[in-house]
Amino acid sequence: MRALYKPAAAPGFELVERPEPEPGAGEVKIRVLRTGICGTDLHIEAWDGWAAGAVDAPLIAGHEFCGEVVALGAGVRDVAAGDLVSGEGHIFCGTCRNCRAGRRHLCIRTSSVGVNRDGAFAEFLVLPESNVWVHRAGVGAPAVADLRADADFLDIAAIFDPFGNAVHTALSFPLVGEDVLITGAGPIGLMAAAVCRHVGARYVVITDVSRPRLALARRMGVDLAVDVTTTTIADAQRGLGMVEGFDVALEMSGHPSALPDIVANLNHGGRIAMLGLPSAPISVDWAKVVSHMITIKGIYGREMFETWYAMSAMLRSGLDISPVITDRLPASDWASAFAIARSGANGKVVLDWTE
Secondary structure, eight states, X not given: OEEEEEOSSSSOOEEEEOOOOOOOTTEEEEEEEEEEOOHHHHHHXXXXXXXXXXXXXXXXXXXXXXXXXXXXXXXXXXXXXXXXEEEOSEEOOSOSHHHHTTOGGGOTTOEEBTXXXXXXXXXEEEEEGGGEEEOBTTBSSOOOSOGGGOHHHHHHHHTHHHHHHHHHHHTTSOOTTOEEEEEOOSHHHHHHHHHHHHHTOSEEEEEESOHHHHHHHHXXXXXXXXXXXXXXXXXXXXXXXXXXXXXXXXXXXXXXXXXXXXXXXXXXEEEEEEOSXXXXXXXXXXXXXXXXXXXXXXXXXXXXXXXXXXHHHHHHTXXXXXXXXXXXXXXXXXXXXXXXXXXXXXSEEEEETTO
């Protein structure tokens, strides 16, 4: 099978032939149709300090995907050959305290697809049945005879992993009638903005420094898309007639200035959900956090599988995240796709493994 392979602990990938994986007991073999390119994949391709410390090379990278089930291991019960599926990329142990309590997204022994084990940048992938999400026609998906023939839905199904990050972050706190600030208009921040609007936030404001991404945010329905190189968050509040600060903030950028800016513009009792991994140490006015009774919650991955049910339900009720997908390229042109993703000027980039 074709696969985007990292043969050694060094920069770069190679599109090469690799042996097809076969499912063991309780596992599902999937023919990959589409994959999304994630920031994690950019780190792995570049082989930066994070990748050198976290990734088990050699391996096949990639964890955002959709595909068709083609073979089942012994004991598989609820997934069938021919199903269109996406997959939860965090493999949980099932026996630690959090797993046994149903908090599988907090598993202390998580193994990540495309990081610690072979991933989805290939024509075939094997996953445990417990990590497979089946897309049903008419349930968070178009009511068509064959979802595999719907190219637009295949793109969306391929990005259920980052969509889940957005949903997990956005739904961490009640949003109906609230004023929401999102720092970072990357693909996950953009999808989070669409979720906030869909579930009933009053004002949704997003910040970034990329004009193309801010323009994309406006297409996705935000009230204000703020270029923080020219406009402050306080200016945005005044422009909307806000007098008490934001109620909820979603930090998606990881930039060291984002959290201090959020704290300075949050209402008393405000709540912050942090998904962005900080790129440097952050200095925070902790006295204000305490005296204003601000809640800060870290977010990682998706809640298994409550987030997945929420994703499908919102798509069924009309949530449209399709504008976030700006580029689709054949897998053979992976280098160009990675260059587009690395530029930071576009939305989500998808690789087509059928071409």
